Amino acid sequence: MADLPTRDAATLPGDVRDWLRSHTSTAADWPASRLMAAKGDTTISVVLPARNEAATVGVIVEMIRESLMRRYPLIDELVVVDSCSTDATARVAAEAGARVVRQDEALPELGVQRGKGEALWKGLASTSGDLVAFIDADLIGCPPEFVTGLLGPLLADPGIVYVKGCYRRPLVHQGRVEPDGGGRVTELVARPLLNLYWPRLAGFVQPLGGEYAGRREVLESVPFATQYGVEIGLLIDLLNRAGLDALAQVDLGQRRHRHQETEALAVMSTQIMLTAFARLAREGRDGLNAATATLAQFRHVPTTGGGTERQVVLNEIEVPERPPLATVRERAAKVPVRA
Numbered sequence: 001m002a003d004l005p006t007r008d009a010a011t012l013p014g015d016v017r018d019w020l021r022s023h024t025s026t027a028a029d030w031p032a033s034r035l036m037a038a039k040g041d042t043t044i045s046v047v048l049p050a051r052n053e054a055a056t057v058g059v060i061v062e063m064i065r066e067s068l069m070r071r072y073p074l075i076d077e078l079v080v081v082d083s084c085s086t087d088a089t090a091r092v093a094a095e096a097g098a099r100v101v102r103q104d105e106a107l108p109e110l111g112v113q114r115g116k117g118e119a120l121w122k123g124l125a126s127t128s129g130d131l132v133a134f135i136d137a138d139l140i141g142c143p144p145e146f147v148t149g150l151l152g153p154l155l156a157d158p159g160i161v162y163v164k165g166c167y168r169r170p171l172v173h174q175g176r177v178e179p180d181g182g183g184r185v186t187e188l189v190a191r192p193l194l195n196l197y198w199p200r201l202a203g204f205v206q207p208l209g210g211e212y213a214g215r216r217e218v219l220e221s222v223p224f225a226t227q228y229g230v231e232i233g234l235l236i237d238l239l240n241r242a243g244l245d246a247l248a249q250v251d252l253g254q255r256r257h258r259h260q261e262t263e264a265l266a267v268m269s270t271q272i273m274l275t276a277f278a279r280l281a282r283e284g285r286d287g288l289n290a291a292t293a294t295l296a297q298f299r300h301v302p303t304t305g306g307g308t309e310r311q312v313v314l315n316e317i318e319v320p321e322r323p324p325l326a327t328v329r330e331r332a333a334k335v336p337v338r339a
């Protein structure tokens with residue numbers, strides 16, 4: 001870890017610290033039986049965006065159908081948006097029991113765009129549940145708690161409009177597992193951007209995570225960036241529209257997925273930056289001229305009981321500048337030399 005001055009979480013800005021404590025729960029707080037009691041007339045849709053996910057989408061669909069449609073009739077509608085796949089994603093998803101919507105065939109009068117955000121937007125347009133949960137289709141292992149955890153705060157509290165999943169994210173590379181090495185774009189791009197320009201969102205452990213749920217009327221009231229900027233765009237726009245207290249996060253445990261190559265992640269990073277810069281411009285901020293920043297990061301440390309706990313680490317980051325050396329030398333040359 002870099003040798004930076006760090007502070008304790010207690011010195012997070014008061015509203016972020018309070019939010020982190022009061023608006024973070026764990027999936028275990030929201031068992032399906034409890035949600036069934038709270039569901040009442042509320043209808044719930046689950047949308048999986050999928051581009052070439054034939055290897056994983058079927059297992060996720062089967063899990064949702066078995067655990068959350070048959071065993072507990074919690075989910076009313078399960079849709080896979082086939083995002084221009086060239087593999088058997090659509091067939092596998094349909095055989096597993098999902099309704100498959102082809103991204104380009106939904107809302108054809110509005111033309112076609114590419115990317116994950118487009119798939120989610122078309123999924124929102126093709127479903128009708130009062131609550132909508134989005135789950136990535138490339139997850140390797142997706143227990144029912146990934147869905148129930150996201151729905152819990154929405155069913156329990158009418159003041160919550162949007163719930164984001166968080167988790168530990170291992171990086172699996174050439175047979176090696178780094179327990180917290182995943183989420184590289186999150187750590188290198190999204191978290192610094194949010195801490196710099198939207199510090200009230202600094203408490204989101206996984207701002208780019210692909211598992212989240214919201215109320216339909218709220219999701220339909222904000223734009224969806226079409227590509228990979230969709231997650232950061234939603235967070236910023238929902239903060240501005242609904243306020244921090246209407247947002248929540250739920251710890252879903254651990255998330256594994258198919259990793260992309262560095263080259264593809266650079267494209268993703270650029271899309272995320274463009275999405276954020278567009279929001280800075282809309283908010284009338286140039287924002288690009290700061291010399292100091294606080295970066296809140298999350299670290300998992302061992303506990304005495306043999307488990308781990310998440311700690312907030314605050315880094316104070318400064319980039320003071322030195323003037324061009326030539327200008328300093330010129331000045332030094334003018335200082336009279338004493339005999």
Ligand SMILES: O=c1ccn([C@@H]2O[C@H](COP(=O)(O)OP(=O)(O)O[C@H]3O[C@H](CO)[C@@H](O)[C@H](O)[C@H]3O)[C@@H](O)[C@H]2O)c(=O)[nH]1
Pocket residue numbers: 048049050051052053083114115116119135136137138185208209210211228229230231232257258259260268
């Ligand atoms: O054009 C696309 C690209 C992706 N996807 C699907 O979207 C999900 C996530 O895409 P993926 O390429 O696996 O993204 P990650 O590398 O996992 O990126 C992370 O960071 C992204 C940027 O915030 C988020 O969109 C992702 O959900 C999050 O997992 C998967 O089901 C994809 O099949 C589409 O439907 N259409």
Ligand SMILES: O=C(O)[C@H](O)COP(=O)(O)O
Pocket residue numbers: 169170171181182183184185186187208209258259260265
């Ligand atoms: O969410 C992210 O930061 C990107 O999807 C990269 O994730 P990975 O480092 O786990 O592949």
